Amino acid sequence: MKAVVLAGGYATRMWPITKHRPKMFLPIGDSTVIDRIFAELEADDRIDEVFVSTNERFAPDFEAHLADSEFEKPRLSVEDTTEEDDKFGVVGALAQLIDRENVDDDLLVIAGDNLISFDVAEFVDYFEDHDAPTLAAYDVGSREKATSYGLVELEDERVVDFQEKPDDPNSTLVSIACYAFPQDSLSLFPTYLEEGNNPDEPGWFIQWLQNREATYAYTFDGAWFDIGTPESYLDAVGWHLDGDSLVADSATLENASVGDNVHVMGDVTLENTDLDHAVIFPDATVRDADIRRSIIDEGTHLEELDLAGALIGAHTTITNRPGE
Secondary structure (H helix, E strand, O other), X not given: OEEEEEOOOOOHHHOOOOOOOOHHHOEEOXXXXXXXXXXXXXXXXXXXEEEEEEEXXXXXXXXXXXXHOOOOOEEEEEEOOOXXXXXXXXXXXXXXXXXXXXXXXXXXXXXXXXXXXXXXXXXXXXXXXXXXXXXXXXXXXXXXXXXXXXXXXXXXXXXXXXXXXXXXXXXXXXXXXXXXXXXXXXXXXXHHHHOOOOOOOXXXXXXXXXXXOOOEEEEOOOOEEEOOOHHHHHHHHHHHHOOOEEEOOOOEEEOOEEOOOEEEOOOOEEEEEEEEEEEXXXXXXXXXXXXXXXXXXXXXXXXEEEEEOOEEOOOOEEEOOOOO
């Protein structure tokens, strides 16, 4: 079995934090979003090769990341795009990768910005038991949230309808961008595209596919985070920390209050500052501030600020001190 980790997005909704780094490299505790996925794929002997599908702009970042990692299976498969407007769409990029890499095995596809609470191995077990196209589905518990995803309708465990980002969802069960396809189903990707169907979201392909082949859903409880917005990233960090905080040994804290779900990285300086539900990247300096539900990038210098829901880009200086 082969695996594809989708890592070609530009994450414009999280700029400036992700303007110069892939969102998959955002830290979740001592690991990153994508390394959690790599670790599971590395441990599953059924998966003998992992293709990391990314774009030309971020390819050097992934090359460096993989070179420094302990993982042996992942290797890059680079899309010929450098900007959001150039993207082929997920289905188009998958079809190209299957052709480019001569994939002729069962295929696991998972988004590199997925933070999931189930074991990928359990999903592969379910797929092998059914020997049919399979997706992972999660109840987001809110019809408003469901409008942002592909909505899954089931009879028993079989998918009988699929609606991509419906305006008026009739349930809250959504697809989470984790799929498995038998080898025989891979030829349907070019067929789908040749018919002029939507190449962007994989949900459109699933909607088309479930009318042609029995397609099943692996449903799970627990947690799932689509790391596509600052809010979802902070929620994922909070889920991982579970109310605790993570402060690097090299950070300097003077009269600083670190509240729930705070990650402070290396060589950060905090003075007379209160933090709650926040992520502070390395080498930042924050003085006389109150920071809530915010992400502060590396090398930033902040003084005399009260911030809530803020994204502060790298090497930014903001101060409210008189005369500065």
